[in-house]
Amino acid sequence: MQQVDISKCPVKLFYVRKRKHHNKVYLIHLNRIFELTPFSEAVWDLCGGQIPVSGMATVLASRFQMNMEDAMEDVIRNIFFYRNNQLIQYDKYTG
Amino acid sequence: MLSVSFYEKVLAVIAAVPAQSVWISGSVVEHLGNAASDVDVFVAVEDRAAASVLPLTKINGNFDILISFVEGRRVDYEFWSQDEILRIAARLHAIPLNDAGKNILNQLSGSDTDFVHRLKTGWPVMDKARFNEIQSWFDFxxxxxxxxxxxxxxxxxxxxxxxxxxxxxxxxxxxxxxxxxxxxxxxxxxxxxxxxxxxxxxxxxxxxxxxxxxxxxxxxxxxxxxxxxxxxxxxxxxxxxxxxxxxxxxxxxxxxxx
Missing domain, CATH: 1.20.120 (Four Helix Bundle (Hemerythrin (Met), subunit A))
Known part of the structure; x- marks a missing residue:
């Protein structure tokens, strides 16, 4: 599993815009375009600097009717991807 | 609020034109303007030549204009032919909004969007039935x-x-x-x-x-x-x-x- 501190609260970077286009959802930063799944969109929407990664997993496990372990793994995968592509940063710490 | 006599005078200015319908629109109708705002009057005619009986009509793109003053207030009349109105409706409904691969940028001109909005929000003062029919040509x-x-x-x-x-x-x-x-x-x-x-x-x-x-x-x-x-x-x-x-x-x- 990728290295992500699940106590941190990710926050979207201001230069990234989310757009819906013909039933598909994308994150766009200038010429870089990433298509989102419903789950990855839900993770993105929770990146408001208020909810730690661990909390996201709890919320999304319930919303997507997944077990906690799978939800955590998917959340971490998405956060790792967003961070690696400089779409989010960590602004706040819960601990 | 404009008075009934004001509207009667507005219509009197274009009495010589065989209009299909006339409607008031613009900031006055939308409660956005003020006492000094122009009044915009839209006149649907079968053919733009029908308005040529009036003075001071000038050609402006796809419609004609007459500027007049009623009770000291500026009134702008726009004369639109039935064919041109239908062409705008056709241009609007041909916009490929549901086709992901097609460009939609600025498919309507400024005068097109002005017209559609002002038809949508217009207040008919002559032949309401025809006005409603013209509105029905557009999916607002x-x-x-x-x-x-x-x-x-x-x-x-x-x-x-x-x-x-x-x-x-x-x-x-x-x-x-x-x-x-x-x-x-x-x-x-x-x-x-x-x-x-x-x-x-x-x-x-x-x-x-x-x-x-x-x-x-x-x-x-x-x-x-x-x-x-x-x-x-x-x-x-x-x-x-x-x-x-x-x-x-x-x-x-x-x-x-x-």
Whole structure:
């Protein structure tokens, strides 16, 4: 599993815009375009600097009717991807 | 509020024209204007030559204009032929909104959008049945969707301009472009709520009115006013302003697309 501190609260970077286009959802930063799944969109929407990664997993496990372990793994995968592509940063710490 | 006698005098000016229908529109009807605002009168005619009996008619693109004064107030008459109205309807409904691969940018001209909006919000003063029939040629919900989609393209262009300028440390330009991004985003919010008047001069008034019945719009109004009225002078302040403006734009567009 990728290295992500699940106590941190990710926050979207201001230069990234989310757009819906013909039933598909994308994150766009200038010429870089990433298509989102419903789950990855839900993770993105929770990146408001208020909810730690661990909390996201709890919320999304319930919303997507997944077990906690799978939800955590998917959340971490998405956060790792967003961070690696400089779409989010960590602004706040819960601990 | 304009009086009945005023409207009678408005119609008397064009009595010699065989009009199919006449409607009042513009800022007066939409309660956006003031006592000094022009009154816009739309006259549907079978053929534009029908208006040639009037003086001071000048050709302006796809419609003719007569400027007159009634009770000391300026009245602008626009004469539109049935064929031209049908052509606008055809252009509107041919816009490939549901085709992901097709360009929709500016498929309607400024005079087209003016006409459609003013038909949508018009107040018939002659032959209401014909007016309703002309309205029925247009899908105003589709028109609203077009305005939203078209203006999001402006938002995206301005957003990306801002990011590029910011990355290039061209902060003054980025700050002004960020402000424009927010302005376009507010227009998207207005359009999505059925407010299809595209006059920038009334943007803040339209937003304030929308905010009276919509909590999100009320919040947008307050933040929009702050962003419009003050761009900080310091470099640090400008950078924060740009970030706030783009985040604000994203919030508005995402709320509309949600």
């Amino acid at each position: 919900n589709f028109y609203k969707d077009y305005l939203v989609a078209n203006t999001i393209l402006y938002v995206d262009d301005a957003f990306d301009d801002t990011v590029g300028m910011f990355d290039n440390k061209d902060i003054d330009c980025a700050a002004l472009r960020a402000r424009f991004t927010v302005e376009m985003s507010v227009d998207v919010l207005l359009y999505s709520n059925g407010i299809t008047n595209d006059k920038a001069k009334y943007r803040i008034k339209k937003l304030k009115t929308l905010g009276e019945s919509n909590d999100f719009a009320k919040d947008v109004y307050n933040r929009f006013w702050q962003l419009q009225s003050k761009i900080p002078g310091s470099l640090k302040g400008k950078i924060a302003y740009i970030q706030d403006a783009l985040k604000f734009s994203s919030e508005i567009i995402e709320s509309v697309q949600h």
